[in-house]
Amino acid sequence: MSRKRLGQLEAEVLAxxxxxxxxxxxxxxxxxxEGEPAYTTVNTVLFRLxxxxxxxxxxxxxxxxxxxxVDESELAAGRMFDHLRVASNPSDVLNQFVHGLNPDExxxxxxxxxxxxxxx
Numbered sequence: 001m002s003r004k005r006l007g008q009l010e011a012e013v014l015a016x017x018x019x020x021x022x023x024x025x026x027x028x029x030x031x032x033x034e035g036e037p038a039y040t041t042v043n044t045v046l047f048r049l050x051x052x053x054x055x056x057x058x059x060x061x062x063x064x065x066x067x068x069x070v071d072e073s074e075l076a077a078g079r080m081f082d083h084l085r086v087a088s089n090p091s092d093v094l095n096q097f098v099h100g101l102n103p104d105e106x107x108x109x110x111x112x113x114x115x116x117x118x119x120x
Contacts, residue, residue, distance in 0.1 A: 009037060011079075013045050014054070018072035023058050023065035 016032045017024065024032075030042045046066050049055040054075075057064040080097075084090045101109065 009033075009041065010045050010049065013042065013049065014068065014072060014075060017055060017066060017068040020067070023060070023067045025060055025063060025065045029066070 012033055013029060016029055026039060026043050026046060029046070030037060030039055033042070046055065046057075050057060050066070054068065054070045055066045056069050057066050059065075084093055087093045098106070098109070
């Protein structure tokens with residue numbers, strides 16, 4: 001098992017919670033994550049997300065279950081903006097991003113850009 005950076009695991013936890021229908025316990029969340037992270041590691045990520053007010057928790061049995069309370073798309077876009085702002089050449093970053101898209105993602109991006117162009 002390879003160890004993930006905490007930021008990467010945090011992003012994966014957020015993605016799983018975003019796709020969940022309701023609250024998930026630490027164990028349920030852990031089962032849906034790749035690489036079988038330790039239970040305590042997942043709990044640490046959840047506590048950090050709770051501190052950041054990105055998740056809420058509800059008592060369940062002897063523990064808690066968690067649910068995302070922020071918009072996942074806003075979080076991802078915010079991270080992308082943060083990376084662009086500190087890049088020495090944002091154009092190169094965008095170029096690399098676009099070249100990494102699969103055909104469906106590229107089509108979606110083109111449609112969004114076309115709609116944005118049409119708006120005043």
